[in-house]
Every structure is written in structure tokens, then in C-alpha cells.
């Protein structure tokens with residue numbers, strides 16, 4: 001395997017990394033990809049081909065939506081055979097949602113798709129963008145001695161850690177280490193060396209090839225509990241016309257108030273075919289509905305266990321499964337299983 005035969009495609013969607021301080025006004029403005037190359041002359045030092053594509057205009061990731069995810073899936077599948085890996089430059093705000101969505105939409109992915117961005121624009125002296133970009137490219141290109149990609153999955157690389165995309169959450173709006181993967185160890189740790197941990201990488205079925213998906217059903221809601229939540233709020237959510245699924249963010253190991261009306265609304269919605277998935281508001285750890293009476297009542301009401309899923313993974317997985325047209329029972333079944341490494345089952 002020669003380095004000169006290696007190639008990486010950078011897909012620039014927008015976000016802080018791609019903003020440059022206008023020296024006149026001091027305001028942050030989006031750049032185009034040629035400008036980025038000017039600010040990162042080090043890109044030329046890679047001994048392999050790096051091509052780029054960009055969203056025009058670049059977007060703040062708060063504007064990300066299923067349409068943009070479909071574009072990314074199409075770009076990756078159209079260019080799949082021509083590159084060893086892909087780097088997506090993306091705003092940090094919704095990066096974990098995009099990484100989660102792509103992990104489901106790119107079924108049987110066999111190449112690295114590395115999302116990265118930065119907290120400070122690439123044109124700023126102390127930027128974290130350069131290091132994230134350069135290392136992201138290196139990881140996207142990394143292959144073993146047989147020429148197979150080291151980490152053939154959707155990941156987020158940020159501040160020294162390569163994390164499984166659908167296990168990651170943005171948890172800091174200020175520090176350079178903006179992301180954490182609380183329930184899954186890093187796939188690589190970056191210091192002087194890039195130390196890969198291949199023991200936890202995803203394994204594809206033998207002979208499987210990429211199956212890109214573009215159907216998502218967005219008729220989902222998130223209901224986060226808090227002490228004092230009123231019945232009319234809960235009822236209003238479950239009464240939403242056309243609602244297909246709810247991610248229920250509960251306390252601790254999956255507990256909710258023992259109120260007759262609360263459980264009744266859940267049960268009735270479930271009977272109408274609404275899929276309700278229980279995930280915890282805690283950053284780390286898992287739902288165990290059999291542990292306390294206050295969790296068990298949810299199990300009895302037909303609520304599905306979301307295990308240690310992040311909110312980002314649960315909501316995008318529901319969109320994906322509903323988009324496949326599966327009936328509620330099948331969606332419930334698959335929500336309890338890992339389909340792209342998004343939960344630790346059991």
C-alpha cells in the first residue's frame with residue numbers, strides 16, 4: 001500500500017472552523033475552501049491526495065436538518081469508491097446529531113467518516129481548528145498493513161480523542177474539549193502518537209457493501225422530565241397529530257414520577273402506536289427499568305428501554321427506523337438493539 005495511492009475527501013459544511021476574522025470589522029465570516037487552504041499551508045505536506053467539496057453557502061450547524069444529512073450521504077456514496085476516507089468539517093453545535101444520523105444512514109460503511117470542527121476559527125492565532133483538521137485527515141487516511149481502513153465508521157475527532165459518532169455529545173460551549181463520549185471509550189487517543197484501540201471498532205458483515213439510506217421520518221419529539229411537570233404539557237405532546245415516537249428523558253436509571261395521569265398518557269399513546277423510548281438525563285450510565293418501582297411502571301406501560309443511548313442517537317435512530325416504514329412493534333424491537341454501535345446492549 002503506497003501513500004501516493006491514498007486519498008481523502010474533505011466535505012466542508014460550515015461552522016466556526018471555517019470562519020475567518022475580518023481584519024477590518026473583527027466579525028466572523030464564512031470562507032470558501034480555497035481560503036482555508038491558504039490558512040492551512042500544512043495541508044500541502046500530506047503525501048497523498050486531498051480533494052474538497054463544500055456546501056454553498058456554508059451553514060451554521062444550528063441550521064442542520066435531514067435535508068443536509070441526505071446531501072452528505074449522497075456525496076459520500078457518490079464518491080465512495082474514489083477515496084479511502086472522508087472528513088466532514090461541521091459546526092460543533094449539532095455535530096453529534098449529524099454523526100448519529102450518518103451512522104444509521106450509511107449502513108455497512110467500510111471507510112472512515114470523520115467529523116471535526118473547532119471552537120475557534122481557523123484564522124485565529126490560537127485556533128484548535130488546524131490540529132483537529134490535520135489529525136482528522138490523518139485518521140481518515142489511516143490503513144493497516146493489509147490496506148484496510150483502521151477505523152471504518154462514523155466518528156467525531158475533537159481535542160485528542162476519536163469518538164464513536166453516535167456515542168458522543170457536545171458538553172462544553174467554551175473549552176477546546178467540547179465533546180465527550182461518556183458511555184464508550186475512545187477509538188483513538190492522540191498525543192505524540194495516534195494510539196488506536198481497534199478492539200472496539202465495529203465489525204461489518206462479511207462481503208457487505210455500503211447501503212446509503214435517505215428516508216427519515218421526523219415525526220418525533222423529545223420529552224424531558226422535571227419535577228413539577230404539568231399534565232397538560234405531557235398530554236399536549238402525546239396529542240400531537242401524526243406523532244410517531246417520543247424520546248422520554250427520565251431521571252437516573254430510567255425513573256419517572258408515579259402519577260396515575262402520567263403513566264396513563266404513556267400507555268394510551270403506546271396503544272395508538274407511538275413508540276416511547278426511555279433514556280436517562282444523566283450523561284453517563286444506562287436505563288434499567290427493573291431497578292426501581294418508578295422505572296418498572298414505565299416498562300409495564302410499554303415504554304422501550306433506550307439503554308445508554310445519547311439523546312442525539314435515540315432521536316436520529318427513531319427518524320431512521322420510522323423512515324424505513326417499519327411498524328411500531330419492529331421499531332420498538334430495534335430500539336432495544338444496537339444497529340450501529342449506538343448502545344451497549346444487555
Ligand code: ASP
Nearest residue numbers: 015016060061091092093
Ligand atoms: N454555531 C457554530 C456551529 O455549530 C458553533 C461551532 O461551530 O462551534 O456552526
